[in-house]
Amino acid sequence: MNVVSNKWIGQRTIRPDGADKVTGRAAYAADATMPGMIWGKILRSPHPHARIRSIDTSKAEALPGVKAVVTAKDIVDFPVDTPVPLGIQDMRWMCRNVMAREKALFHGHPVAAVAATTEEIAAEACRLIEVDYEVLPWVIEIEDAIRPDAPILHDFLRFEGRPSNIAGKLEHRLGDVEAGFAEADVVIERSFATRPVHQGYIEPHACLVSVAPDGKTTIWSSSQGQFMVRAMTSLLTGIPQSDIRAIPAEIGGGFGGKTIIYLEPVAVMLSKKSGRPVKMVMTREEVMRATGPTSASRSTVKIGARRDGRIVAAQGTFYLQAGALPGSPIRGAAGCAFAPYDIPNVHSVGYDVVSNRSKVAAYRAPGAPIGAYAVECVLDELAEALGMDPLELRLKNAARQGTKAAHGPVYPRIGFAETIEAALAHPHYKAPLGKRQGRGVACGFWFNAGGESSAQVNVTEDGNVVVTTGHPDIGGSRASIANITAELLGIDYRRVSVLIGDTATIGYSNLTGGSRVLFASATVVTQSVEKVITQLRERAAKIWGIDPDAVKWEDGQALPAGDNAGRFPPLTLKQLAAKASETGGPIGAGVQLNTTGAEGGFATHICDVEVDPELGIVRVVRYTAFQDAGRAIHPGYVEGQMQGGVAQGIGWALSEEYVYDRQGRVDNASFLDYRMPVCSDLPMIDTVIIEVPNPKHPQGVRGVGEVPIVPPLAAISNAVYNALGRRFYSLPMSPPKVLATLEGAAA
Amino acid sequence: MxxxxxxxxxxxxxxxxxxxxxxxxxxxxxxxxxxxxxxxxxxxxxxxxxxxxxxxxxxxxxxxxxxxxxxxxxxxxxxMAQGDRLHPLQRKFLELAALQCGICTPGVLVAAKALLDRNPDPTETEVRYWLAGNLCRCTGYDKIVRAVLETAAEMREEAAR
Structure with missing residues (x-):
């Protein structure tokens, strides 16, 4: 840790983008316009599964005002037999997701697109496109998709030698589970189900694209990574990356759902064909039908312990719904499920199952809440069977420094046990409960991530600082970067501007996702600032005619040190900036790195619920989240991540779910019928930040964004059991389900 | 037409x-x-x-x-702001980190101001039900509700002076 003074790190400073966001100035994807701009619209499949025999666009093209029509023929095809990985995605699936090729694979799957002078004409032209479909049998739910007689989505997928909807399998093994279970005094095995839930960002996907006659392409869009937008658009349109400038608009929420693209390559081809800038904005209904969500799941978890509470074996099987194309987050489910615990024998398996619904996108700690839901509910039953306090059981088995996790790593210093100890000691855990109230606890883990990051730190001529990084700021990361820069330079944070560069102005930076942004960007910003400080010391040394090693940087100024101490008056950043030209030119430095050392994040949650037996409504009445943040650079935004993740977890547990009708269509594709928590549904969400610094980061940062959504599903389930004496093994615990269960119990 | x-x-x-x-x-x-x-x-x-x-x-x-x-x-x-002077709600939202992505923020601020214009001393429950029509997916509403309550208290103090 090279931070000694902590004048700004840990302070609740005002975010650099704040004034823009409270006054309506901040420009999001749909807020931009260009001269000559026209509007793009997508025609979507009315069938959940259908072969596309032909598409006739002639009538649409003849409609006055229509400037271009695009189909799959205009998008680069990646044949299914050759993988083309890009990050965690595969372009074989991306090209088929942005525009249906051989088949429409879900209701809402894009089949064609139109650009016209108005939105109305574009919509009218979509209606004039004639698609000849051969309607095919379809399948949506996991249990239906893995039946031997299920309709097969993809002829090229084989599992265990046969055509199958199982697109992949991932397995983690540690020790010998059979031998482990033989040692156990108590074994609990249960099965669980969760429904698909949407990321629920309030800003629909949107983009504004211009392709000039020379092929130079500008993309203004909202995403979790402008470099991802550039790379995927390049691959899908054939335009070289160097000709594409992807500008990150302010992003109105993503939660993983904007780590892939939907509109950009389509808009590029429409712009290329029409010669006009093209704007595309999804409706909420399109967002709900054709983007995200995350997987539904079917899980079975078995855990065995000795009478003293020591867990000796654990086994988990997790089936996750991928949607129309392979790629569900089985790694998060199977990998994170048992990761908080020191268990000698583990076997964890995930299956990736395709079916006729929209392809899943990442959603906050992808897969991890599904795994933790099953494991943490089984642990609750195990604690009950052993007569142990559920937190004491977890503390006894908590992973610590040196624990070997089934998914691979041996943990360095982690703060997991500290989160449980803090929960045990917290007044919430001992507070009396009211009538029909119950308390539950659960823990959670997320891998966190490092990866590629770039930064440029420039000193302005008037002695202030501009920092540019390459990750879209989704939850306040600019504020944290300002704190760190101000701390290291010893200047007021208000003298630091923090910007997100576009693909032409900053070096490659990986996605905003995986709780990696502050870990990675703080690393490259720190190294850039250190280089700037070296330059400042050299400039001062030159002015004073002494050796740079005899100059130290302190409190925003250069001071002569050692034998020279006191020989010259200090030189401030402003003074050095003013003399920059004569001492060697502009002052600034950039660093580009593939960062490593992002260690896992851990949390423990306590939840109190109250159940209304007349209406079946479960209300969360008190919630406290404990999390090891490593170092909270801006505590307000760390708390914000914790509170937001908990609220999303509450929605997943109690009210959110995709409902399909008998034609295989999403039946609740609106914010009215897809019920995310609103302000009156929730209590205050209390947070306790624990700081066990990450030894592999200059400020000790661990990712904080994902972990908070991992424990709530089980914490709430366990609290409902505590209130009612009945366990639910599927989510959401919505009023109809709770009521049916209570009435069933009474009958 | x-x-x-x-x-x-x-x-x-x-x-x-x-x-x-x-x-x-x-x-x-x-x-x-x-x-x-x-x-x-x-x-x-x-x-x-x-x-x-x-x-x-x-x-x-x-x-x-x-x-x-x-x-x-x-x-x-x-x-909402008067020239370069932010409305007290806007200032408080920044101080308390009551926004993350910021897409819901304009709507939440307009709604919160409409509440305080009617009811300068709302309870937490009144704030929560008044803002029930403004979805926020980032914050879990905690800091939004606190910001509205604290602003209301400060505006009452200001008015009493």
Missing amino acids: AKLHVSTTINGEPVEFLCSPQQSMLEVLRNTLGLTGTKEGCGTGDCGACSITLDGRLVCSCLMLAAEAEGREIGTIEG
């Missing part, structure tokens, strides 16, 4: 525009008048991102026809 001519007042200033009969106020604000601070999250009146005031009353501009603005007074997020 011929366009309609509408004369209205937006944030205290006289404004004229042409619109088609079916156009929403939201569409005209954003696409005709360039007032993009008002956001579209759903277009069906379920998320509150497009909240504005119509003669002081809180409405979803996506559910209002632009032609209805004739002779009325409209308030949007762009009219």
Whole structure:
């Protein structure tokens, strides 16, 4: 840790983008316009599964005002037999997701697109496109998709030698589970189900694209990574990356759902064909039908312990719904499920199952809440069977420094046990409960991530600082970067501007996702600032005619040190900036790195619920989240991540779910019928930040964004059991389900 | 169809525009008048991102026809700060980190101001039910509710002075 003074790190400073966001100035994807701009619209499949025999666009093209029509023929095809990985995605699936090729694979799957002078004409032209479909049998739910007689989505997928909807399998093994279970005094095995839930960002996907006659392409869009937008658009349109400038608009929420693209390559081809800038904005209904969500799941978890509470074996099987194309987050489910615990024998398996619904996108700690839901509910039953306090059981088995996790790593210093100890000691855990109230606890883990990051730190001529990084700021990361820069330079944070560069102005930076942004960007910003400080010391040394090693940087100024101490008056950043030209030119430095050392994040949650037996409504009445943040650079935004993740977890547990009708269509594709928590549904969400610094980061940062959504599903389930004496093994615990269960119990 | 001519007042200033009969106020604000601070999250009146005031009353501009603005007074997020002086709610949202991505923030601020204009001393429950029409997916509402309550307390103190 090279931070000694902590004048700004840990302070609740005002975010650099704040004034823009409270006054309506901040420009999001749909807020931009260009001269000559026209509007793009997508025609979507009315069938959940259908072969596309032909598409006739002639009538649409003849409609006055229509400037271009695009189909799959205009998008680069990646044949299914050759993988083309890009990050965690595969372009074989991306090209088929942005525009249906051989088949429409879900209701809402894009089949064609139109650009016209108005939105109305574009919509009218979509209606004039004639698609000849051969309607095919379809399948949506996991249990239906893995039946031997299920309709097969993809002829090229084989599992265990046969055509199958199982697109992949991932397995983690540690020790010998059979031998482990033989040692156990108590074994609990249960099965669980969760429904698909949407990321629920309030800003629909949107983009504004211009392709000039020379092929130079500008993309203004909202995403979790402008470099991802550039790379995927390049691959899908054939335009070289160097000709594409992807500008990150302010992003109105993503939660993983904007780590892939939907509109950009389509808009590029429409712009290329029409010669006009093209704007595309999804409706909420399109967002709900054709983007995200995350997987539904079917899980079975078995855990065995000795009478003293020591867990000796654990086994988990997790089936996750991928949607129309392979790629569900089985790694998060199977990998994170048992990761908080020191268990000698583990076997964890995930299956990736395709079916006729929209392809899943990442959603906050992808897969991890599904795994933790099953494991943490089984642990609750195990604690009950052993007569142990559920937190004491977890503390006894908590992973610590040196624990070997089934998914691979041996943990360095982690703060997991500290989160449980803090929960045990917290007044919430001992507070009396009211009538029909119950308390539950659960823990959670997320891998966190490092990866590629770039930064440029420039000193302005008037002695202030501009920092540019390459990750879209989704939850306040600019504020944290300002704190760190101000701390290291010893200047007021208000003298630091923090910007997100576009693909032409900053070096490659990986996605905003995986709780990696502050870990990675703080690393490259720190190294850039250190280089700037070296330059400042050299400039001062030159002015004073002494050796740079005899100059130290302190409190925003250069001071002569050692034998020279006191020989010259200090030189401030402003003074050095003013003399920059004569001492060697502009002052600034950039660093580009593939960062490593992002260690896992851990949390423990306590939840109190109250159940209304007349209406079946479960209300969360008190919630406290404990999390090891490593170092909270801006505590307000760390708390914000914790509170937001908990609220999303509450929605997943109690009210959110995709409902399909008998034609295989999403039946609740609106914010009215897809019920995310609103302000009156929730209590205050209390947070306790624990700081066990990450030894592999200059400020000790661990990712904080994902972990908070991992424990709530089980914490709430366990609290409902505590209130009612009945366990639910599927989510959401919505009023109809709770009521049916209570009435069933009474009958 | 011929366009309609509408004369209205937006944030205290006289404004004229042409619109088609079916156009929403939201569409005209954003696409005709360039007032993009008002956001579209759903277009069906379920998320509150497009909240504005119509003669002081809180409405979803996506559910209002632009032609209805004739002779009325409209308030949007762009009219909330006075010059470079932020409204106390805007200041408090920044101080308390009551926003993350910020897309719901204009609507939440317009709605919160409409509440405090009516009820300078709301309880937490009143704030939560008043803002129940404004979806926020980032914050879990905690810091938003605290910011509204703290602003109300400060504005009452200010008024008592």
